[in-house]
Amino acid sequence: MTSYFSAQNSQSSAASQRRSSLPRLSMDDTERPHQPAHHVLPSLSHTAAATVPRESPYNHNLFLQQQVFADKSNRLLNLIQNTKGLLEEIRETNATKPWQTYYPSPQIPATSATSASSNPLRRSTSFHPEDDTERSSSLPLQQRIQRSFTSAPGSPQNAHTSIELPSTGRLFELNVLKLDLKVGNYATGNDALLRGLERNTIAHLLDGRIQQSVKHLDNLYQRVGDKSSKVLITGDLNAGKSTLVNALMQRTILPVDQQPCTSLFCEVLDAQENEGQEAVHAIKDPSTYNRQDPNTFTVVDMRHLEKFMNDVIDGYEDYAQLKVYCTDRRMVNDSLLHNGVVDIALIDSPGLNRDSVKTTALFARQQEIDVVVFVVSAENHFTLSGKEFLWNAANEKTHIFIVVNRFDSIRDKERCKRVILDQIKQLSAKTYEDADELVHFVSAGSCLPEIIQGGDLPADFLRLEECLRSFVLEKRCKSKLAPAKVYLENILSDVSVLSESNRQMAAEELAKVRLELERGEPEYQDTLVRREMVLEKVDRLSEETCSLIDAMTREKLSNSVDDIENAVSTLVPWNGLLHLWQYSNDLRYVMADLFVDRVKSCETEAKEKTKACVNDIHNLANESLPVVQSDVVALFTKPDPTRISTGKLKDELALDLTDMFDIQDKLGVASVSLGAVTMFSSKALGYKSLIHSLFDITNTVGVSNVRKWAVPVVTVAGLGILVYIAADIKHALARKTARKLRAHIREGTIVHDEAMRITKDCRRVFKGNAWDIQNRFQREIEAHERRRAEQEKAAKDGEQAVIYFSKVFEKADELARWVAAVEVEVEERKLKA
Numbered sequence: 038m039t040s041y042f043s044a045q046n047s048q049s050s051a052a053s054q055r056r057s058s059l060p061r062l063s064m065d066d067t068e069r070p071h072q073p074a075h076h077v078l079p080s081l082s083h084t085a086a087a088t089v090p091r092e093s094p095y096n097h098n099l100f101l102q103q104q105v106f107a108d109k110s111n112r113l114l115n116l117i118q119n120t121k122g123l124l125e126e127i128r129e130t131n132a133t134k135p136w137q138t139y140y141p142s143p144q145i146p147a148t149s150a151t152s153a154s155s156n157p158l159r160r161s162t163s164f165h166p167e168d169d170t171e172r173s174s175s176l177p178l179q180q181r182i183q184r185s186f187t188s189a190p191g192s193p194q195n196a197h198t199s200i201e202l203p204s205t206g207r208l209f210e211l212n213v214l215k216l217d218l219k220v221g222n223y224a225t226g227n228d229a230l231l232r233g234l235e236r237n238t239i240a241h242l243l244d245g246r247i248q249q250s251v252k253h254l255d256n257l258y259q260r261v262g263d264k265s266s267k268v269l270i271t272g273d274l275n276a277g278k279s280t281l282v283n284a285l286m287q288r289t290i291l292p293v294d295q296q297p298c299t300s301l302f303c304e305v306l307d308a309q310e311n312e313g314q315e316a317v318h319a320i321k322d323p324s325t326y327n328r329q330d331p332n333t334f335t336v337v338d339m340r341h342l343e344k345f346m347n348d349v350i351d352g353y354e355d356y357a358q359l360k361v362y363c364t365d366r367r368m369v370n371d372s373l374l375h376n377g378v379v380d381i382a383l384i385d386s387p388g389l390n391r392d393s394v395k396t397t398a399l400f401a402r403q404q405e406i407d408v409v410v411f412v413v414s415a416e417n418h419f420t421l422s423g424k425e426f427l428w429n430a431a432n433e434k435t436h437i438f439i440v441v442n443r444f445d446s447i448r449d450k451e452r453c454k455r456v457i458l459d460q461i462k463q464l465s466a467k468t469y470e471d472a473d474e475l476v477h478f479v480s481a482g483s484c485l486p487e488i489i490q491g492g493d494l495p496a497d498f499l500r501l502e503e504c505l506r507s508f509v510l511e512k513r514c515k516s517k518l519a520p521a522k523v524y525l526e527n528i529l530s531d532v533s534v535l536s537e538s539n540r541q542m543a544a545e546e547l548a549k550v551r552l553e554l555e556r557g558e559p560e561y562q563d564t565l566v567r568r569e570m571v572l573e574k575v576d577r578l579s580e581e582t583c584s585l586i587d588a589m590t591r592e593k594l595s596n597s598v599d600d601i602e603n604a605v606s607t608l609v610p611w612n613g614l615l616h617l618w619q620y621s622n623d624l625r626y627v628m629a630d631l632f633v634d635r636v637k638s639c640e641t642e643a644k645e646k647t648k649a650c651v652n653d654i655h656n657l658a659n660e661s662l663p664v665v666q667s668d669v670v671a672l673f674t675k676p677d678p679t680r681i682s683t684g685k686l687k688d689e690l691a692l693d694l695t696d697m698f699d700i701q702d703k704l705g706v707a708s709v710s711l712g713a714v715t716m717f718s719s720k721a722l723g724y725k726s727l728i729h730s731l732f733d734i735t736n737t738v739g740v741s742n743v744r745k746w747a748v749p750v751v752t753v754a755g756l757g758i759l760v761y762i763a764a765d766i767k768h769a770l771a772r773k774t775a776r777k778l779r780a781h782i783r784e785g786t787i788v789h790d791e792a793m794r795i796t797k798d799c800r801r802v803f804k805g806n807a808w809d810i811q812n813r814f815q816r817e818i819e820a821h822e823r824r825r826a827e828q829e830k831a832a833k834d835g836e837q838a839v840i841y842f843s844k845v846f847e848k849a850d851e852l853a854r855w856v857a858a859v860e861v862e863v864e865e866r867k868l869k870a
């Protein structure tokens with residue numbers, strides 16, 4: 038039963054799959070994208086050189102078509118690589134350079150030209166190709182973008198820029214790189230969402246889109262680079278599908294029978310796909326098929342293929358698909374399976390009936406099926422199943438390649454043609470329009486190798502073959518090249534929009550930064566000048582105030598003794614001679630305390646003056662600097678600035694015995710009372726003067742008289758003096774203590790020391806404030822310098838960004854022009870004779 042199975046399964050496991058590498062092209066290649074990349078597809082001229090094309094009315098055209106197709110493929114492959122390179126460059130720049138490609142934020146359009154022109158940024162980021170006028174839409178896309186971005190406000194062109202277009206809420210439209218944000222299941226409010234996101238977040242999302250696009254370009258590269266094309270051959274039962282395959286292959290590969298003999302899809306493909314080994318793989322689950330995994334298929338001996346297929350029909354075997362790897366023995370240029378430009382795989386399908394029509398229609402819809410060839414028997418015309426299939430296929434694939442087989446059996450061939458073409462007209466109008474190329478009346482049975490036996494194939498069959506190849510090329514253009522071209526156009530248009538909007542943004546930011554730099558320099562210089570002026574003034578004011586405080590303190594302390602002396606008479610109570618000692622101490626203490634109070638008063642006044650001056654200084658600084666709150670009083674750091682030693686002062690005023698007798702003062706008083714006596718001498722004051730006066734009196738009055746009166750007079754005078762002295766002790770002590778204090782102040786350094794100390798404290802306060810103001814200026818200057826450094830960097834980055842985005846735009850523009858030059862849909866059919 039299973040004798041047709043081969044033991045060759047293991048050989049395929051060792052084979053490694055051929056992988057196409059993606060050569061990376063430099064931008065230099067972009068400058069010559071029209072040159073075919075020979076490494077991508079084998080040059081047709083090379084294959085043609087190996088085999089001279091057969092002379093036939095159509096062969097030359099087919100040759101040209103293949104050459105054109107290969108050229109287009111190579112150009113597109115080249116352009117895909119260059120576009121990918123450009124996107125990768127953008128991504129790399131985003132990751133490494135300070136200028137990122139930002140997503141242009143959706144703008145609400147200005148309602149009038151005036152408002153638009155007053156907002157250059159708004160105008161600059163706007164682009165809405167859909168709303169462009171008829172005139173501008175006739176321009177190439179890149180030019181429209183360029184014009185949309187560069188039209189000057191108020192210029193006649195501006196009437197066609199997006200700024201003046203009716204408000205749609207969207208000013209530009211991206212194709213591939215458009216960010217569609219969704220909240221929950223709704224995609225509404227995309228622009229609002231975009232506006233709500235941070236610029237960097239959007240840039241990150243955009244980077245993701247670019248990454249996806251790079252991946253998609255890789256897929257496109259694979260698709261365009263993939264030379265294989267699948268042709269599905271379908272049709273009614275016994276129409277001759279398998280015979281057609283064999284005739285096209287010029288080999289008897291598939292079994293042919295009048296009974297239904299094909300019950301599964303048989304793909305005939307080049308043995309090179311299987312490391313050059315001819316083999317038949319029977320597959321149960323096509324979705325899991327892997328040529329390198331023997332577990333996914335069973336190897337069938339090619340000699341027993343017919344028996345195997347019969348067993349499948351009879352239900353002995355359960356397989357869904359066959360892969361028949363075989364060698365096309367014809368010359369390269371004639372080979373259908375492997376001709377170097379498009380390698381065609383033929384898929385023979387089960388004859389259509391009610392059961393299989395849906396399965397086959399589904400199969401035909403698969404993406405890799407480039408062409409559907411419908412085989413109809415000239416004897417039977419279209420069956421119901423055939424019609425049903427064609428109806429469906431006509432909806433999916435606009436053109437169907439139709440082979441009317443068994444034409445040899447028809448006697449009235451013209452009538453047959455007429456009837457069948459009429460039917461085709463009803464079933465597929467497009468196919469009917471190109472019936473000359475798409476509808477072929479042949480006899481595949483007469484073209485089998487055993488019939489031909491090395492002779493020439495009939496002309497109608499040769500034409501079928503060449504039209505089929507041509508049709509495959511055309512379809513491939515549409516199915517592989519056209520999507521690649523459209524995608525390239527879209528992505529390059531997006532890159533142009535992005536780069537131009539980013540260039541505009543960068544240029545505007547650059548202009549802004551330059552303006553700030555320009556404005557900032559005079560401000561900076563002004564701050565430097567103001568700093569010098571203010572600090573000089575602060576120094577002068579501080580010094581003046583300190584001198585004033587010093588002079589004031591010295592004067593007040595020097596003149597303080599009289600006031601102190603007057604004050605003690607009321608402050609210190611006299612409790613009689615018995616409390617003389619206590620009185621004396623009280624005097625000392627009170628005087629010392631009063632002097633200290635005077636020092637404190639000087640300090641307070643100095644503080645006031647300092648505070649007032651510091652306020653003036655800060656007001657002066659605030660005129661040139663940002664205002665800050667500073668507590669100038671707190672700058673007097675010592676809570677009690679008076680460090681004068683009252684103890685020492687009290688010691689200086691300590692009581693002497695003589696302090697009780699102010700003799701000099703009393704003698705002065707006695708001299709006055711003895712005015713008559715003192716008249717004799719100009720030196721009336723002093724003890725010696727008194728003695729001299731007494732001798733003078735004695736000489737005048739006479740010694741005897743003196744002896745007689747002296748004792749009582751002296752006694753009375755002495756008693757009087759004693760009484761007087763006793764009564765004057767209180768005042769004498771006060772005077773003497775005050776005199777000591779005065780002498781201490783005049784002769785000592787206390788006034789100087791206190792004045793110096795107070796002034797020093799004030800000077801310290803001034804210094805602190807001057808330092809504070811200097812620091813404020815320094816901070817201001819440093820902030821200026823920092824700002825300037827940042828602005829200079831931003832300006833430098835901005836310049837680079839403008840250059841970079843201009844270059845990206847130029848590259849995208851250049852590539853887009855090359856892409857536009859690759860014609861993938863135009864006039865393909867007209868190449869035929």
Ligand SMILES: Nc1nc2c(ncn2[C@@H]2O[C@H](COP(=O)(O)OP(=O)(O)OP(=O)(O)O)[C@@H](O)[C@H]2O)c(=O)[nH]1
Pocket residue numbers: 273274275276277278279280281292293294295296297298299386387388389442443444445446479480481482483
């Ligand atoms: N007279 C004539 N007979 C043909 C021609 N082509 C095929 N036949 C015969 O038609 C019968 C069916 O041919 P197949 O190739 O098996 O047809 P098929 O469409 O593959 O059949 P199924 O796969 O079973 O649907 C065979 O007996 C062939 O010999 C032809 O051009 N002329």
